[in-house]
Amino acid sequence: MCIQHDQEVMHKLFSNIHLPLLDVTAAPPATPFTNKKVGVVFCGRQAPGCHDLVCGLVDMLCSGSAGNRVLGFVGGSHGLFNKHAVEITPELCAAFCGSGGLEMLGRTVDRIKTVEEMQQVRKACLDLGLDGLVLVGGARTNTDAAYLAEYLKEQKVSTAVVGVPCGIEGSMVNEFVEASVGFDSAAKAMAQLVGNTAIDGSSARKYYYFLKLMDGSTTGGKIPTSHVALEVALETKPNLLLLFEEVDDKRLTLRELVHEIAEVVAQRAAAGKNFGTVLVAEGLLAAIPEFRALITELETLPMPSTVDKVLPELTQWSKAIFTSLPDFIQLQLLLARQSNAALQLSQLETERLMAWLVEDELKERRKKGTFKGSFSPVCQFLGYQARCSMPTDFDSDYAYTLGGTAAILVANGCSGYMAVASDLAQPVQSWRVGGVPFTTMLQVPPSSSTETFRPRPSIFPRKVDLEGGAFRSWLDVRKLCAREEMYENPGPIQLSGPSAGRVSSTIATRFSYLQELAKLREHLEAESTRCRPGCDPPHVMVATQSLSTLNSILDELAGPMAATPSIERVQK
Amino acid sequence: MCIQHDQEVMHKLFSNIHLPLLDVTAAPPATPFTNKKVGVVFCGRQAPGCHDLVCGLVDMLCSGSAGNRVLGFVGGSHGLFNKHAVEITPELCAAFCGSGGLEMLGRTVDRIKTVEEMQQVRKACLDLGLDGLVLVGGARTNTDAAYLAEYLKEQKVSTAVVGVPCGIEGSMVNEFVEASVGFDSAAKAMAQLVGNTAIDGSSARKYYYFLKLMDGSTTGGKIPTSHVALEVALETKPNLLLLFEEVDDKRLTLRELVHEIAEVVAQRAAAGKNFGTVLVAEGLLAAIPEFRALITELETLPMPSTVDKVLPELTQWSKAIFTSLPDFIQLQLLLARQSNAALQLSQLETERLMAWLVEDELKERRKKGTFKGSFSPVCQFLGYQARCSMPTDFDSDYAYTLGGTAAILVANGCSGYMAVASDLAQPVQSWRVGGVPFTTMLQVPPSSSTETFRPRPSIFPRKVDLEGGAFRSWLDVRKLCAREEMYENPGPIQLSGPSAGRVSSTIATRFSYLQELAKLREHLEAESTRCRPGCDPPHVMVATQSLSTLNSILDELAGPMAATPSIERVQK
Known part of the structure; x- marks a missing residue:
């Protein structure tokens, strides 16, 4: 069993994996x-x-x-x-x-x-x-x-x-x-800027804003997430939101993704709206299979480098993709790397690449007569202005x-x-x-056939849950958002007054595991008290049978899993 | 007399220039x-x-x-x-x-x-x-x-x-x-972003942020001003502030300006500080004589255009400057123009140009051994995120x-x-x-020898007064700001609480002309009341002589100027 294996790995590395x-x-x-x-x-x-x-x-x-x-x-x-x-x-x-x-x-x-x-x-x-x-x-x-x-x-x-x-x-x-x-503050600070920008767009009605939102994990690690982008989208209702997790889940190719964006632009243009606001999660490109392959290959090469040096080292597939990219992205892919040799996704102008590719597709559509609007993209990276917000x-x-x-x-x-x-x-x-x-919280990474190192259990960044409440709220409104201007501007962070206490919805809608555990414990204690020695024997029988059934169900559901750690109390 | 001429021009165009x-x-x-x-x-x-x-x-x-x-x-x-x-x-x-x-x-x-x-x-x-x-x-x-x-x-x-x-x-x-x-809000919204960014810089201590601040007038007209940049600098105390008006006043060449920035970078590097925040007024390039000449020449040519098409049309001077610029700026200079055919200074990545030129000079210094630090610029344009702020x-x-x-x-x-x-x-x-x-408020533009059109009196954008209180406050601290991190972060705009009522210092320190006029009128009325018929004759003599002297002085000071318009009252 996988779980057995994981436990063994953990036991080898950590002397006590049953701390309360x-x-x-x-x-x-x-x-x-x-x-x-x-x-x-x-x-x-x-x-x-x-x-x-x-x-x-x-x-x-x-x-x-x-x-x-x-x-x-x-x-x-x-x-x-x-x-x-x-x-x-x-x-x-x-x-x-x-x-x-x-x-x-x-x-x-x-x-x-x-x-x-x-x-x-x-x-x-x-x-x-x-x-x-x-x-x-x-x-x-x-x-x-x-x-x-x-x-x-x-x-x-x-x-x-x-x-x-x-x-x-x-x-x-x-x-x-x-x-x-920091998540709540950064998301709110970015939401303010996105809200301002979206309204700017609907005032002048001539620009498409492509806004890339900083996701701290891409500058610090290889696993991007899009929690900030999703939270900001819920706060501001932009026309489009390009999430790492969704693109990853759907296995979209670059061409398919660009096509989806171009569709929205064309649909809006047909309604006389040549403007809009598109949110781009910083790590987006890492979700696109062919791009990920290219990145993986590039990460094995010494950087900074030049196009001429790099091309012979790439596989045919990656070479084809690399040469199809605009110059500015090619150059950015060949920049010096940070300490962990990971490609700096934050230094990649993903938002400009998206705008460039959409423009390209719209040119084709214009030739065919299927697009008659205008398309003026303005690209921005929102990050440094927000991550040191109050x-x-x-x-x-x-x-x-x-x-x-x-x-x-x-x-x-x-x-x-x-x-x-x-x-x-x-x-x-x-x-x-x-x-x-x-x-x-440590998880043993899945081992692969090519793996030569011992797996290193790690705490992995949690991705946006595509079945979660936050993403489902976005699904509920995204069609309308694409077509209309449902923009909302939450305004600057307030430190007093009625809106100061509002918590971002990602946090507010989270399921509280510890709270559920506490409720469970209350129920167990109630059971124990109710069925104390001296109580009615039929009650004990009902309770025993019922609990036994529950335990069988849980066994079936979970496999031989480690028990939830017990809880002890420390005091100030 | 110039004033005589101006009055004639105004009289021809406007039927009543003496409205109260x-x-x-x-x-x-x-x-x-x-x-x-x-x-x-x-x-x-x-x-x-x-x-x-x-x-x-x-x-x-x-x-x-x-x-x-x-x-x-x-x-x-x-x-x-x-x-x-x-x-x-x-x-x-x-x-x-x-x-x-x-x-x-x-x-x-x-x-x-x-x-x-x-x-x-x-x-x-x-x-x-x-x-x-x-x-x-x-x-x-x-x-x-x-x-x-x-x-x-x-x-x-x-x-x-x-x-x-x-x-x-x-x-x-x-x-x-x-x-x-809108000035107060936009300046405060930008100050929040600059404050956040400056603190980001002093936290990680590895980037130079070059922040270009939107100045509405460059997108709307040909005369840039830097009020926003100055106000933001006063609020946030960045390491450097590049003002259109100051560069214009000093007739700095591009090389001199770049040298000044490089000096500050080198000075900070010597103190172990390879980071900083530089504010760039959007219209800066229009202040640089050789750049202005280039812009003027380009504005007579049809746009969008290409380097090959444009080069033969330029004078030798402008050609030399144009070819010395990095590719990305050359391309931006050849973009389509807005309705009034003026070059879109806001579309010119002035902040990137400055960073590029400074990097170039630092490379030279490094060769000579006079610069041993590192220089990683990050460029940003702050505008669309702020001008639709609440x-x-x-x-x-x-x-x-x-x-x-x-x-x-x-x-x-x-x-x-x-x-x-x-x-x-x-x-x-x-x-x-x-x-x-x-x-x-209309002013007759100074006529030039080459002028072929009738001058069109206009309301001209007011430039930053280099003798004014706001700029002098900046002069008082700029040396210290260049050397140290005096960063202040005013934080997000507050709509309640103690800081909600604070007015930006550009506005708060303004001389109130109408208030002074009102005081004058009060004095005149006091004089008139005090010297009413029946009062002491010597008093009248003193007052008459004194007022006569004052009038002579004012005549001398002002020339035959139009009187200040009288004030009438309308009521709700």
Whole structure:
């Protein structure tokens, strides 16, 4: 069985894959934590809220308890490797609280992976005497944190490693993690810009705006997602939305995709509308099979390079595609790569390529007389203007809460945990906080026949669920959006007033796994109480039979799966 | 005398150049206006607040008074020429109140200039029985309005023509007009994006952001201004600000300008800072003498064109510059032109050109060993995302007020006036509203020896005053900004809370001419009262001598100038 195999792989790499879930409660702790020294590192990319996270960490550790100190590593992972840290005081926090960016500490590479890097971190933890280390970032950072926690445990270093889910791409989510810090703010900041632009289009009625939306994961990893693009589409109702996941799911070729866009343009032109707004997810091209093949081939070649050098190295298929692309895309494919050798999809002007290809097809249609409109594309990349936005109230609260939770986890020596908060669609007062072991989130990648390396279990970015509520809301309106101007402009992020509390719909519509688990536990307890010794024997019989049936069903559904981790309580 | 000549030119074109200034007061009108029919046209480009302006117009005419109607022309000037109008009801207003863009009515070309166009407008006014026509736009629109008012008067058409100063570029300002509707919102929306981007830069510390800021006037006219760029710089404190006016004033060549930027990059690199944010005013290239010569030559050639076709037509100088430019700029210079045949500076990737040229110079420096840093430019054009922003509270209030003022002016038959509000740095309750005759704002362009046409007096866009308070504030900090990261992020526009009421500093620091005039009048009245018949004769002697001296001084200062127009009152 696959699951059997996965368990074996996990067991080999991690000494304890049955750590319990942790619930943090507000009861006074038996022994207040004192003289703790905790380091914090920005490993991921810029996400609104990261400063508030540090504020939460510092406030939880330093207000009320004596002798606790927080060290911030300057310049991210590099700072950690080089033990370049500054003490973060409540005064420093006050200066950065509520602001965007990672200016407080900066960032560099987002990787702690090689043995050498692990050793450097070990040395830093020992030399600085850290009781805890909080890593802030997305799926990759938290995967690294899992391995680091295991490594330090092996090495008998007592520093507790805790991760926090951050990243505008919003893909560091799963059953336990309902949202990634920064997603709400970045999506809203981009929605404001898309809303403005769409209305600009319908005012002058002469441009097609092709807007590419930054998805943090494409600059940080190889697996793109389109959560931001989908959320922005739900907020603004553009004429078209090109999602990585949908194109991937439908296995669309470039020509088919372009044809679909051209159809909408032609349909609108027939109604006298030679304008519109098209949202393009940053990672789109990675979803197109022939393009993906080309990218894979290019990634094996040294870059930067030139067309002449690269062409002989490509297969016939990829060569044909490469030469069919406009010059500007060819050049962009041959740029220098970032540290992980992955192609920088964010540097690829996907939106311009799409506009160029659509224009090409429309020229053909015009020749045949099937298109009589005009087509003036204006291309824009929305990202850098938004990812350092001031955090929304939601992100401020969420990040601050996670910072405080991380503090409690490290102070309690809970290593190998991610700080989480759940029931996020509820008011802050109703949120539940706790820790989830990294091991519950690691997945063993499917092995392939050509595989020569041992599979490395990782936390994978979660893609947009094409069966999920958010995407289905888009399906409900997309036809109308293509034809008409259903544009909505949510306006700038408000920090007070009635709209300040609104949470983005991706987050608000999420199924709360932990909440369901809690309900389940309540039911079990009710059963147990109801059927206590002394109760009516027929009741016990009914209950027993019923539960037995349920267990058989679940066995059938799930196979021999590991049990849900149990829940323990840690206290502030 | 020049002034003599100007007066003659004006007298030939305008029947009455001595119309009084009008003050609108809140006293109940002697006869309330009823059964008025007023048209409104969006002649200018998208500016936040234009919808609120229409709301103010409709509320003033339709609430309380009977039988008044407002007609909105669909698709701007084209709608006016074709008599395509819809009635604007308070219900329609409610749907658009507080939103950006011109979606309510749309826009097309922004010109009412030829005799044929004037005749079409005359016909529309007569056929629809308009008592008034409100034109919304910038310097060009209000110039057109001046000529239209005169033309209709000549033609004995009783429709009163009134203009309203709108446009994000903020250059439709003068002694009487303190601000242009939309400037405050657009500048703040762009400042938010620049602030986010600058902080992104100082978080990752590896990119140079070259941000070109849209200046509405370059898309609408041939005279660029940099008010938006200056205001944004004051709000965000970038490392560099490249202003059209300053480069123009210093007569910098392209090489000198590039050298200045490279110096700052090199200085920062020496301090270990290979990142920064550079603001580029959209019209910058028009300020560079050799580039301007090239543009002028290109504007006489038919476009779109190709490099091969164009080169033989250029002078040796321009040919040399043209061929020294990178391909992407050459191609952009040869694009199709907009209706007025002016080169579309907004379509020229000035920011990319600057980055390219700086990179080129840094390569030279690196060869010589005088530059050891890295230089990764990221270029962005901020415009379409901002010019349809939701209006700030200031712009909403200002536009609504001007709409109401325009209603009073047309209802009173005051043709040839611009609706104005002054003392804008004060709370709304203290604003003064009124009308200023277009003739006081028209300027006769300086005649040149080669001139073959009769000069056409126009309202010219006001450039950034390099002696003014706003620019001097920038001078005070620019050295520090170049060296350090003084970045400020004003954040998103707030519609409630403490920062909602803040007015942009360009507007807040303006000298209120009308307020000064009012003070003068108060002094004169005090003099007159104090020296009334029966007062002490020596007092009269002192006052007479003193006033006589003052008049001599003013005569000396001003030459035989036209008197300041007198002020009359109209009432709602």
